[in-house]
Amino acid sequence: MPRLDWLSRLLVMMPVRGQLEIRCLYGAPWRIAYDRADTGEMPYHVVLGGSAILEIPGSGAPQHLVAGDIVLLSHGSEHVLHDGSGAAPLPASARESLNVEVSENAGTGERLDMLCGRFVLTPPHDRLMRDYFPATLVVRTSAQADTTKQNATAVQLATLVGLIRAESTTVNLGGYAMLNALSAALFALTLRTASESNAVPFGLLALAANPRLAPALTAMFNEPAYPWTLPELAQLCNMSRATLVRQFQDKVGRSASDLLTDIRMTLAANELKKPSTSTETVAEVVGYQSLAAFRRAFTQRMGMTPGDWRRSAREPE
Numbered sequence: 001m002p003r004l005d006w007l008s009r010l011l012v013m014m015p016v017r018g019q020l021e022i023r024c025l026y027g028a029p030w031r032i033a034y035d036r037a038d039t040g041e042m043p044y045h046v047v048l049g050g051s052a053i054l055e056i057p058g059s060g061a062p063q064h065l066v067a068g069d070i071v072l073l074s075h076g077s078e079h080v081l082h083d084g085s086g087a088a089p090l091p092a093s094a095r096e097s098l099n100v101e102v103s104e105n106a107g108t109g110e111r112l113d114m115l116c117g118r119f120v121l122t123p124p125h126d127r128l129m130r131d132y133f134p135a136t137l138v139v140r141t142s143a144q145a146d147t148t149k150q151n152a153t154a155v156q157l158a159t160l161v162g163l164i165r166a167e168s169t170t171v172n173l174g175g176y177a178m179l180n181a182l183s184a185a186l187f188a189l190t191l192r193t194a195s196e197s198n199a200v201p202f203g204l205l206a207l208a209a210n211p212r213l214a215p216a217l218t219a220m221f222n223e224p225a226y227p228w229t230l231p232e233l234a235q236l237c238n239m240s241r242a243t244l245v246r247q248f249q250d251k252v253g254r255s256a257s258d259l260l261t262d263i264r265m266t267l268a269a270n271e272l273k274k275p276s277t278s279t280e281t282v283a284e285v286v287g288y289q290s291l292a293a294f295r296r297a298f299t300q301r302m303g304m305t306p307g308d309w310r311r312s313a314r315e316p317e
Helices: 006-013 125-132 149-169 175-195 204-208 211-222 230-236 241-252 256-272 279-285 291-302 306-313
Strands: 017-027 031-034 041-049 051-055 063-066 069-073 079-082 092-096 101-105 111-120 136-140
Touching: 006 175, 006 211, 006 256, 017 092, 017 149, 017 175, 041 051, 041 063, 041 149, 041 175, 051 111, 063 069, 063 136, 069 175, 111 149, 111 175, 125 256, 136 175, 149 175, 175 204, 204 211, 204 241, 211 230, 211 241, 211 256, 230 241, 230 256, 241 256, 256 279, 256 291, 256 306, 279 291, 279 306, 291 306
Parallel strands: 017 101
Antiparallel strands: 017 111, 031 079, 041 069, 041 111, 051 063, 051 079, 069 136, 092 101
16 A cells, blocks of 8 residues: 555555535524534534534534635534524524535525535544544634645635535535545545644644644554554654654643544554455554454453444444
């Protein structure tokens, strides 16, 4: 398999299914409350027009969203979106179109045009989102300077959003499949945009925003079975071992060894779904010469033995 950048490798080992579910067309006053999502589900919102206030209980001050903003609730947190007026919201009604539901109200204030959907991960991949990504990720495609690298990605993201908007407003053959495929691409491009900015203060994307650390990330994702040491990873990044340790702790709150183990266990979980692959082979593939050591590491990370995981998560033959 060819060498890939760390984000591509992550998305290969952690496949994401996207689903666009509803388009909101509201005039103020309006308000939408979302319960906590089911395990493995990450709600997302794309503001096409107008503005909105995002509130998440227990997560600090509300955030003001404008056209071009994309919100990803990586941990499935409960949240509220509203127009900010404080007035009692008008009731909304739903109507079915061919490929997406449309929700509208009779409000006459500022108009909101927003797409809402969800990204779905299967266990144990949802663990990586909880442990290495911020609970709320807001990407502002309209806030990039024209001469920066971030803007090139923002233009791509805006173009993709335009495609999603077009598919959601017209009746096209295969439209439902297109919307879901474009939603999956939206996930990847949103993460790319965030990783190229300094807007994410913590997590794997914050680590990736430091270009000096990219070689270490790429090495661990491309060769997880290799027995990487801190001096080797630090040498790849042209920095001292102490600096590498500090960068990981400051940005991720975990060590490079922790990340490497999580990568290995995620790959192992994928391999264990294959009935024809023995546990011994899986252990070797992810870098463990000792089956006992692999079983200990897997059980510690996943909360069950490799055998229990195989029985509970095996793919249909």
